[in-house]
Amino acid sequence: MKKHIRLSILTATVLAICLLAALPSVAQNPYSRWKFDPISFNPPKPERFVLDNGLVVYFLPNHQLPVVTMSALVRAGEVYVPADKAGLAGIAGDGLVTGGTATKPPDEIDEQIESLGIQWSGDIGLESGQFSMNCLSKDLGTALPLFAELLMKPRFDSSRVQLAVANALEDLRRQNDSPGRIVRREFSKLVYGDHPYGRSPSEKSLGSLTRGDAVGFHERFFHPNTIILAVSGDLDVAALKSTLQTLFGSWKKADVSYPEVATPGTNASPGVYQINKDLNQTNIRFGHLGIDRHNPDRHAVRVLNYILGGGGFTSRMIAKVRSDSGWAYSVGTAFTGADKGGLFLATCQTKTETTAKALALMEWVVEDVRAHGIREEELETAKDAILNSDVFNYDEPDKIVENYAWEEYQGFPPDQLQKDVEAIKAVTKADVDAAAAKYLHPDQYTILAVGKIDAFDSLLSKFGNVKTMTLPETP
């Protein structure tokens, strides 16, 4: 009886899909006929200037509120850290933010920053570091020198570095607490293998980190010519230029050698993997290596992903798995961005009893777009959505300067954002269909399910050879 019901639900879904396909695909609602003029907006272009030592600055004034935003993008990252020091980039970022400066111990800086309500944070990720400082414009005279000193002469007070390491170790102890965290980490490890993109810190690597490592990391990667500043707010360009010259002018430019980061070759571990944990919902993630940030087909891929599973409720996978079936609250696809090669992935959390069914339906959605391509009106919806919301890249000055800084950081020309718009406009159905054929590879899938294995609705062996993994040991 039970089995029969399950089957009929799946059949009903497939039948409904067929029925829908036969109907006129755009229903006539009164609102779909509303047409609007194209948004006419020439967003302000930030001023770009470069100090003699190579520090690049983007700036836009904004006098709406008496505030200033400042963000520093630093060419540094975990990918440049040797495997036995895994976790160093994060510790260096934390140590820089919390560890004081050459002239001021950490407690004093904390007190100063918080007494003025300055917002100050930072982090070093895989391929970039970002530090930001927001303050009231009346406090800029205090805040900006502090920010500059932290970037140039961080103290890395050993008490704070040790604290950062100890907290990272506690975080490692908690690495298996949350199923979402498990599936993200283990999936990356499976697909990337030994590549730094798939790496996580270990008790051993974290335990080896010292103040000297953080200082060395800073000395190696933090130089005026590795930093792009993005500034907006209630000040003028002349004042900013002279202040930055005073604060950063004496900082010497340096040659920095970056270790070569390999291009991930192929999916390191295709196949089906499962991890047992006593949960009532299974975390599913499948996919394979995707494209790098500069891939010339990336605009077609963006449109493809919007239609496939990245465009919210209008996308296919969400319509099928969530709206039609009620099998997931959160489901979708993504092509992640990375310099040397991101991932294509599909993710879903579904109750234990629909694990295999949801996975099968997700796979079917990908297969279907590969086999039959997209429809013209899906293309229109995706392009309209991307192009009409483009204005939200420019609606606030801090977003504008940060977008320009980020494009330059990635090595794109200054007008890349406008070029992207033109490229999206030019994407055709044929481009998207070709991207689906070229960048979706069901034969290369790594499939990972984290949940209560013995209660799955069926064995996962129908998706391939299944290996059951154990969770990594915690300290």
Next chain:
Amino acid sequence: MKQLRLAGCLVALAVVIHGATASAQDVTLDVKRRVLDNGMTILVVERPNAPVMSTYVSYKVGSANEWPGMIGAAHLLEHMMFKGTHTLGTRDYTREAPLLDREDSLRVAITAEERKADMYTFQRSVGISDVPDNSALVASLKAQLETVRLVLDSLVDKNAYEALYNRNGADGFNAGTGYDGTTYYVNLPSNRLPLYMSVESDRMANPVLREFYAERDVVIEERRLKLDNEGPAKLFEQLVGTAFIAHPYQIYWEWKSEVANLTRPKLVEFHKRYYAPNRMVLAIVGDVKADEVFTRAQDAFGKVPREPDPDPVVTVEPPQQGERRIIQEFDAEPYLSVGYHKTAFSDPDDLVYRVIHRLLSDGRTSRLYKSMVIDQQIASSVSSYDYPGAQAGDLYPDLMVFDVEPKSPSTPVDCEKALYAELEKISTIPVGKDELQKIKNRMESDFIWSLYSNLGLAGQIAEYEARAGDWRYLLTIRDRLAKVTPEDIMRVAKKTFTAENRTVGTLVPIKSES
């Protein structure tokens, strides 16, 4: 479509000061307000910097307005409000409407027959003879339901509401259900104002809760995602269920059993009662003209009738007269949550509590962070927040919660001791002048930043308008905050941080077999 429920994370305290002390910088906030005859309130801030607008709707209804048998109604209705109207989301509403009714009655009939079947099974199991067998009837009802569903599926214009806004450039499109309020927000290019007004009034007046039963499953799946499989959230559910024994705030998240039995007709009734123009505030901030917004709102919403105000929540939580302790076992590392009852937003001490939060847990110089994370190193994080923690303050007496992540080998017990030591200090030693001034400066800075984004500003004025009946409530906070004294802090801390007013929850690890 996601719930605004904030457990286990530091809830941003809504900070509200206008202008400032002598050293501070004044900001202007020009909010234009109009109340339509049907009671709908519209707030507008004109900001012509970029051709965009942020829209934020707050309805005065949330999970505190539910009752047994209807738990989860506010949240599920929030999801259902994305399913369209008589004209949006359908290929033929005249065919669809009777089939939706038919689906409801078939599901009611199936549930009734399945209950009977359970009874028959029980009767057979104890040896009663001649028990009827209704399995053929159940199968037939299910077959009919399947047919109806297939036709209904063919009549749906799937996710048309989202598609419409997305095609028009929507950004940050979402909604959230709280305990005393439900919100809907989206950023759009500002030339879409006429479309927005038309669609939103249609959603208020003519919603169709199609695809109801699949969405019910989605809401249950959301519970599994955010609660059932996350240790600290499970702990929190038990904590508030223990701290509150009477008030509806006792239910942190709707129970699966309740949601699974909600029906479309029940939610249609809930919508009629609570989604009336007189229970709604709309705020728009961006490149719009207030007069045009008011005119269009009158044209679009003016015809929607006012509804009688439903009864407010009358249940008053009885005073707690002794410490309560609970344990939640879960396959995760230890965690500690401690809650103290405190007053509602309308209490004169509300601002004193906001200052206490800041003193204790905001930033690296806060007392708990300094003591537990930096000096003693017994915790890797500590935070405090109000539960439920609405942006403009909670309508009813709420809970001040402390969350601590103990750092091994320290235990939740170690962390409890350290927490109580700091709470004792703040209750007995007057806070220094500089420390208090630091907090006031921070709150002022945060207030100014809270006006930065269009959506942030729209949300803030809408929430204060909905909570206090007048958005200008937020402008009064500066003067009231200036008057908070070290003695106030000590007095309020002393009456709050007592053992008998406290509920303590501990997450205790158990390992699942692998």
